[in-house]
Amino acid sequence: MGLEERARNGTGWDAIDVADEPQVHAGAEWRSELYRIACAQFQRTADVLDLEPEFRARLLEPRRSLTVNFPVRMDDDSVRNFTGYRVQHTLTMGPTKGGFRYAPGVSLGECAALAMWMTWKCALLGLPYGGAKGGVRCDPHELSVGELERITRRYAAELIPIIGPDRDIPAPDMGTGEREMAWFMDTYSQQVGHTVPEIVTGKPPVLGGTEARRPATGLGVVYAIEGALERLRWSIRDQRVAIQGFGNVGATAAEELHAIGAKIVAVSDVRGGITNPDGLDVRAVLAYKAENEYVEGFPGAEPVGRAAVLEVPCDILIPAALERQITAENASRLACRLIVEAANGPTTPEAEDILAERGIPIVPDVLANAGGVTVSYFEWVQDQQKYLWDVIEIQERLRRQMRTALTRVGDAAERQGVTWRTAALALAIERVAEAAKLRAIYP
Numbered sequence: 001m002g003l004e005e006r007a008r009n010g011t012g013w014d015a016i017d018v019a020d021e022p023q024v025h026a027g028a029e030w031r032s033e034l035y036r037i038a039c040a041q042f043q044r045t046a047d048v049l050d051l052e053p054e055f056r057a058r059l060l061e062p063r064r065s066l067t068v069n070f071p072v073r074m075d076d077d078s079v080r081n082f083t084g085y086r087v088q089h090t091l092t093m094g095p096t097k098g099g100f101r102y103a104p105g106v107s108l109g110e111c112a113a114l115a116m117w118m119t120w121k122c123a124l125l126g127l128p129y130g131g132a133k134g135g136v137r138c139d140p141h142e143l144s145v146g147e148l149e150r151i152t153r154r155y156a157a158e159l160i161p162i163i164g165p166d167r168d169i170p171a172p173d174m175g176t177g178e179r180e181m182a183w184f185m186d187t188y189s190q191q192v193g194h195t196v197p198e199i200v201t202g203k204p205p206v207l208g209g210t211e212a213r214r215p216a217t218g219l220g221v222v223y224a225i226e227g228a229l230e231r232l233r234w235s236i237r238d239q240r241v242a243i244q245g246f247g248n249v250g251a252t253a254a255e256e257l258h259a260i261g262a263k264i265v266a267v268s269d270v271r272g273g274i275t276n277p278d279g280l281d282v283r284a285v286l287a288y289k290a291e292n293e294y295v296e297g298f299p300g301a302e303p304v305g306r307a308a309v310l311e312v313p314c315d316i317l318i319p320a321a322l323e324r325q326i327t328a329e330n331a332s333r334l335a336c337r338l339i340v341e342a343a344n345g346p347t348t349p350e351a352e353d354i355l356a357e358r359g360i361p362i363v364p365d366v367l368a369n370a371g372g373v374t375v376s377y378f379e380w381v382q383d384q385q386k387y388l389w390d391v392i393e394i395q396e397r398l399r400r401q402m403r404t405a406l407t408r409v410g411d412a413a414e415r416q417g418v419t420w421r422t423a424a425l426a427l428a429i430e431r432v433a434e435a436a437k438l439r440a441i442y443p
Helices: 003-008 033-049 053-060 108-125 145-159 178-192 216-232 247-259 282-292 349-357 369-384 390-415 418-441
Strands: 066-075 079-088 096-103 130-137 168-172 240-242 262-269 273-275 302-304 316-320 339-342
Touching: 003 178, 003 247, 033 108, 033 349, 053 418, 066 108, 066 145, 079 108, 079 145, 079 216, 096 145, 096 369, 108 130, 108 145, 108 369, 108 390, 108 418, 130 145, 130 168, 145 178, 168 178, 168 316, 168 369, 216 247, 216 369, 216 390, 247 262, 247 282, 262 390, 390 418
Parallel strands: 096 130, 096 168, 240 262, 240 316, 316 339
Antiparallel strands: 066 079, 079 130, 262 273, 273 302
């Protein structure tokens, strides 16, 4: 007899024998396709490292997760319930760090995968953080500014028990930005009774943020490309580049690469893409998008689907949009020589195997898009010290840190005969495992 039938028959919960009911496997609550990919990458790297079973157990699953359901009064005076999440992958390295996003597909499993990747990203760049990620399941495009503010403030209030400037520091992600960080910071500050700018990063500069944060992830991608091309002994000039995703990250990367001599042959956004084998005028595309919101219809270019842009012939392919875009289904059709992952988790393990057989290297997400969290760290340090660094100094610090990490990854890949992803994850996992070993298990 199932639980629903027993309830209909008036059987009390104390009379239910749970032994005959299906049991949820440990960790199943955060299982998702994205989490499967993150775990597969971890296990592959753990095998290469011959990682001890203790540290496989301690590092594989998230340390802490919080799911919240909260009511919000909408503009029409109705009340809607929203579900939010915050996942902290490891508490070993220091406070946790990671963005929160607003999107219809936000789930516990998605946040668990992204939190794990954030741990490796921070460890690889030498940042004193564990990984975290969170978000609210909603479509921000269907919400008014007032509704978004009420959602943000209520979400922030719900997270008060587990966040803090030395506990967990959120940041912008998909569907959120400086505005949401200002609301979040103000809500936390109101709760504790004084202004706490270091509770979030990615804030408006006037509230303790930095102008360097907006382009940081895109600039980090460019610095990673420069370092990778030096190792491959390719010149940046006239390299043909295709970019899936023309938001802040993709647009910044396109503009900077175009400025240093690369040829941007295709870009796409949520509505579709455009391509021109002779190269796009990036500034004209940016101006057109600013006026029309999307790149679709840009004159002097041919239309291409937002997924088909991945298959445009190019030298460097930059997936800068969503997760799981390069799969076993389309990996054989990619016509590039190098992939640089500006998005989180854009390539599935099955696709990566196909690309490896084809000899197409990948600069992995945990390295390529680490510019955002690196500059977030600089902003956090600024706020802690109450001392402002200028934009040029921050960007130079970012360049040095990205190039140093890329050199370490490239050297490890050559030394161990593995892919850049495996090398990057190996360096990160070794660092976190060493910290976990030294801290031992309490009590």
